[in-house]
Amino acid sequence: MSRLVLRRLAISVSLVFAVSLLTFLLQSLTPGDTARTILGTNYTPEGYAQLRQQLHLDQPVLTRYWDWLSHAIRGDLGTSPISGLGVGTEIANRLGVTLALVLGTTVVATLIGVALGVLSAVRGGVLGRAVDVLSMVGFALPSFWLALVLVLLFAVTLRVFPATGYVPFLHSPAGWAQSLVLPIAALAVHGIAHLAKQTRDGMLDVLSRDFVHTLRANGASESSIIFRHALRNAAIPVVTVVGLMLVSLLGGTVLVEAVFAMAGLGGLAVQSTTQHDLPMIQGVALTFTLIVVVVNFAVDLAYGWLNPKVRAR
Amino acid sequence: MNDQHILFGNSRRKRFGAVLAVLALLVSACGTSGGSDAGSTSGTLTIAKGGPPNSLDPAKISQDWQWYANLAYDPLIYRDPSGTLQPRLAESWGYVGSGNTVFDLKLRPNVRFSDGSPLTADGVKASIEYYRKAHTGSSPLSTVSAIDATGPLTVRLTLAKPNPQLPVVFTQDYGAGNIISSTALANPAQLANATAGAGPYQLDPAGTVANDHYAYVPNPHYWNKESVHYAKVLIRVIPNPNTSLAALKTGQVDVIQGVYSTAEAAKSASLQIASAPQVFVGLALADRAGTVVPALGDVRVRQALNYAIDRQKIANALFGAYGTPTEQIVLPGQDGYNEKPFYTYDPAKAKQLLAEAGYPNGFTLPVVTTSSANIGLTTQAMADELKEVGVRVELTNHPDATSFYKDVAGGKFAAFGIGFGTMPVYLMGQTLYLPSAAQFNPLKSSDPALTGLYDRAAGADDATRAQLDQQIVSWLNEQGWFVPVVFTPVFFFSRTNVAGVESTRGEPIADPVEWRPAS
Numbered sequence: 001m002s003r004l005v006l007r008r009l010a011i012s013v014s015l016v017f018a019v020s021l022l023t024f025l026l027q028s029l030t031p032g033d034t035a036r037t038i039l040g041t042n043y044t045p046e047g048y049a050q051l052r053q054q055l056h057l058d059q060p061v062l063t064r065y066w067d068w069l070s071h072a073i074r075g076d077l078g079t080s081p082i083s084g085l086g087v088g089t090e091i092a093n094r095l096g097v098t099l100a101l102v103l104g105t106t107v108v109a110t111l112i113g114v115a116l117g118v119l120s121a122v123r124g125g126v127l128g129r130a131v132d133v134l135s136m137v138g139f140a141l142p143s144f145w146l147a148l149v150l151v152l153l154f155a156v157t158l159r160v161f162p163a164t165g166y167v168p169f170l171h172s173p174a175g176w177a178q179s180l181v182l183p184i185a186a187l188a189v190h191g192i193a194h195l196a197k198q199t200r201d202g203m204l205d206v207l208s209r210d211f212v213h214t215l216r217a218n219g220a221s222e223s224s225i226i227f228r229h230a231l232r233n234a235a236i237p238v239v240t241v242v243g244l245m246l247v248s249l250l251g252g253t254v255l256v257e258a259v260f261a262m263a264g265l266g267g268l269a270v271q272s273t274t275q276h277d278l279p280m281i282q283g284v285a286l287t288f289t290l291i292v293v294v295v296n297f298a299v300d301l302a303y304g305w306l307n308p309k310v311r312a313r
Numbered sequence: 314m315n316d317q318h319i320l321f322g323n324s325r326r327k328r329f330g331a332v333l334a335v336l337a338l339l340v341s342a343c344g345t346s347g348g349s350d351a352g353s354t355s356g357t358l359t360i361a362k363g364g365p366p367n368s369l370d371p372a373k374i375s376q377d378w379q380w381y382a383n384l385a386y387d388p389l390i391y392r393d394p395s396g397t398l399q400p401r402l403a404e405s406w407g408y409v410g411s412g413n414t415v416f417d418l419k420l421r422p423n424v425r426f427s428d429g430s431p432l433t434a435d436g437v438k439a440s441i442e443y444y445r446k447a448h449t450g451s452s453p454l455s456t457v458s459a460i461d462a463t464g465p466l467t468v469r470l471t472l473a474k475p476n477p478q479l480p481v482v483f484t485q486d487y488g489a490g491n492i493i494s495s496t497a498l499a500n501p502a503q504l505a506n507a508t509a510g511a512g513p514y515q516l517d518p519a520g521t522v523a524n525d526h527y528a529y530v531p532n533p534h535y536w537n538k539e540s541v542h543y544a545k546v547l548i549r550v551i552p553n554p555n556t557s558l559a560a561l562k563t564g565q566v567d568v569i570q571g572v573y574s575t576a577e578a579a580k581s582a583s584l585q586i587a588s589a590p591q592v593f594v595g596l597a598l599a600d601r602a603g604t605v606v607p608a609l610g611d612v613r614v615r616q617a618l619n620y621a622i623d624r625q626k627i628a629n630a631l632f633g634a635y636g637t638p639t640e641q642i643v644l645p646g647q648d649g650y651n652e653k654p655f656y657t658y659d660p661a662k663a664k665q666l667l668a669e670a671g672y673p674n675g676f677t678l679p680v681v682t683t684s685s686a687n688i689g690l691t692t693q694a695m696a697d698e699l700k701e702v703g704v705r706v707e708l709t710n711h712p713d714a715t716s717f718y719k720d721v722a723g724g725k726f727a728a729f730g731i732g733f734g735t736m737p738v739y740l741m742g743q744t745l746y747l748p749s750a751a752q753f754n755p756l757k758s759s760d761p762a763l764t765g766l767y768d769r770a771a772g773a774d775d776a777t778r779a780q781l782d783q784q785i786v787s788w789l790n791e792q793g794w795f796v797p798v799v800f801t802p803v804f805f806f807s808r809t810n811v812a813g814v815e816s817t818r819g820e821p822i823a824d825p826v827e828w829r830p831a832s
Contacts, residue, residue: 031715031716031719032713032715032716032719036715036718036719037367037715038367038449039449044751045751047449051449082367083365083367083368083505083506083523083524084368084502084505084506085506085523085524090523090524093522093523093524093525148555151556151559152559155559155563156559156562156563159563162563162565163556163559163560163562163563163565164549164551164556164557164559164560164565165549165560165565258552258553258556259553259555259556260556261361261549261550261551261552261553261556261557261560263522263524263525263550267552268524271524274713274715276715
């Protein structure tokens with residue numbers, strides 16, 4: 001297990017380094033630059049050249065990357081040349097929103113999706129077919145469209161949830177929960193559909209195996225067979241899906257953030273990219289990469305817990 | 314075993330209890346949704362804006378985000394909702410003698426900034442000088458040669474070349490008149506994320522989360538406390554127009570800047586709508602010398618393009634009752650407007666002019682445009698009209714404004730889509746049609762007749778300048794430097810609990826300083 005951890009750590013460090021370099025290079029290749037964003041539509045060529053020099057945009061890309069990296073290693077992510085705000089502060093301000101959305105959606109989608117999948121696999125019949133149909137519908141519904149419909153129904157018409165905004169937990173726990181219900185509902189539908197289908201198929205596969213018949217013959221209770229044996233065996237692909245869902249949600253929240261006017265990292269990534277705000281882009285990319293690394297690490301550990309063969313490798 | 318069972322049972326009950334607690338929390342949360350109305354009943358004005366400010370520094374803030382600065386900075390001269398100039402930090406002002414080259418300001422006494430420091434002539438001089446240094450665009454104060462504090466509360470500006478629009482330049486719409494505290498100017502970097510003005514409010518850093526919401530509280534030193542109407546003003550950043558409308562409908566916000574696509578929905582929700590035409594949209598025929606597309610070098614071709622456009626049809630189709638078709642770069646009632654029509658829709662005349670210029674089969678016109686500010690929609694509609702007279706428009710569309718302006722400034726395109734806000738004809742010269750207009754005159758078109766009119770108008774008295782401004786607009790139209798099509802509207806939607814949200818041709822941009830609780 002310790003070898004697994006060490007190997008993963010080594011890969012993670014390389015990944016963080018590679019992503020930061022790639023992000024820097026790709027951003028440098030896109031048309032436009034920070035100086036044009038700051039100057040807007042009305043500027044003189046002399047003013048533009050002067051600002052480029054001030055921002056060191058006239059220096060080679062690798063020189064600028066090295067400058068960024070040498071500061072980042074020391075924990076200094078720099079300052080946005082557009083807003084004048086510290087990159088670390090801005091990310092810290094928005095991380096709570098993104099984590100609440102991503103983790104909340106993952107928990108809700110996992111609980112409901114797995115429950116639906118188990119239920120339909122065990123009961124079968126109409127319920128099983130209903131889960132199949134719901135899965136297809138869930139896959140087809142775009143989350144931003146669903147978000148707009150939910151706002152219209154539950155915020156504008158019924159007035160039971162707020163239409164926009166995020167309330168920090170420490171400011172008001174009730175307001176926090178209230179502000180998350182609609183966005184998480186909009187984001188979770190896709191995950192619920194995916195996980196219900198995955199769990200149902202996995203459970204049906206495991207429940208048809210010989211060892212399940214043996215357990216039943218030995219008098220094991222049905223709940224023990226379902227939860228202790230079948231679900232545990234069916235859980236490995238489910239954990240993979242949960243991990244992938246969590247990672248894809250990091251980028252996927254951006255449209256829902258826009259619909260609900262929540263200032264999360266997704267919106268910051270889009271905004272800083274269109275503004276050519278390189279320090280901010282690097283900071284966001286670094287944060288996303290670190291979250292992905294942590295999630296992958298957690299998924300690997302979960303594999304080990306669920307499957308002793310993995311631990312032995 | 315029994316103990317284990319009991320423990321297991323307890324654990325189950327605890328988990329069930331926890332689930333119940335979460336559900337109760339959600340239900341109780343649902344029950345408090347009426348709190349979203351609190352903004353309008355607790356003395357708080359909540360406004361939604363489509364983006365965060367690029368900076369709070371009055372010298373650097375873009376006009377799109379002027380609300381963020383105007384709440385905290387009083388201008389020297391205030392343009393009221395009718396468009397009339399009113400005293401604010403300056404009690405009076407005026408040009409000395411003739412020629413518009415010496416301008417005096419008399420400041421209001423006993424004014425303090427939010428940091429407690431007093432308004433002085435030296436401070437105003439320092440603030441204007443800072444603006445001139447820090448402002449990155451082409452400056453409306455470029456011809457100022459000296460700024461002198463001629464007394465404790467009097468300032469004189471001396472100009473190397475005449476500028477007849479200094480009173481307008483010192484209103485809230487241009488930034489130069491938003492005076493900054495001298496104390497704060499000692500460290501101007503802090504102005505990007507803080508305020509130091511003599512306006513009715515000041516930024517509350519504790520209640521502000523940059524890029525999400527900006528909180529303003531009353532300035533304790535404000536000279537005119539009667540015009541402070543709210544205990545708090547909150548500007549929330551809501552980029553999506555549908556989302557901001559939903560927030561307005563549910564009472565989360567009180568005023569939003571709307572867009573045409575949501576105007577009907579706002580109307581049917583019984584919200585207050587204020588709207589005025591603000592930006593002329595059309596084509597700038599930048600290649601007036603015909604260096605990129607030779608056809609454009611012939612004035613008859615540029616006139617043909619103007620005759621080929623059915624402006625009424627495009628305005629109706631794209632903006633309904635809110636679109637104002639136009640042949641001119643100014644609106645009726647504004648400086649420079651000509652009553653006579655120039656280009657009544659006449660495709661036959663367009664074809665005839667093209668044939669006379671040697672292009673009976675038309676020509677190909679590469680045009681760069683952008684999806685932003687309705688420019689792309691309008692140029693697409695124009696391309697269809699121009700095709701009818703044989704002009705094949707090759708559109709290059711940039712979804713983002715930055716790439717678009719880079720192409721415009723590059724001068725590779727003979728024509729580009731343009732959206733340009735209304736302003737006095739003199740100020741338009743520096744940004745739109747003179748050779749010094751870096752952005753919108755990329756190929757440096759110039760004509761002695763135009764420059765002569767401009768120079769004469771700059772130094773003329775008001776009555777003479779009005780005539781000369783008309784001649785400038787007329788000259789631009791007859792020479793076909795632009796193909797204006799429609800004045801697009803600006804919208805402000807508000808709830809009925811707020812009064813004073815106005816948008817007029819004189820001052821299209823509604824100013825939050827004017828807004829107050831409806832009685």
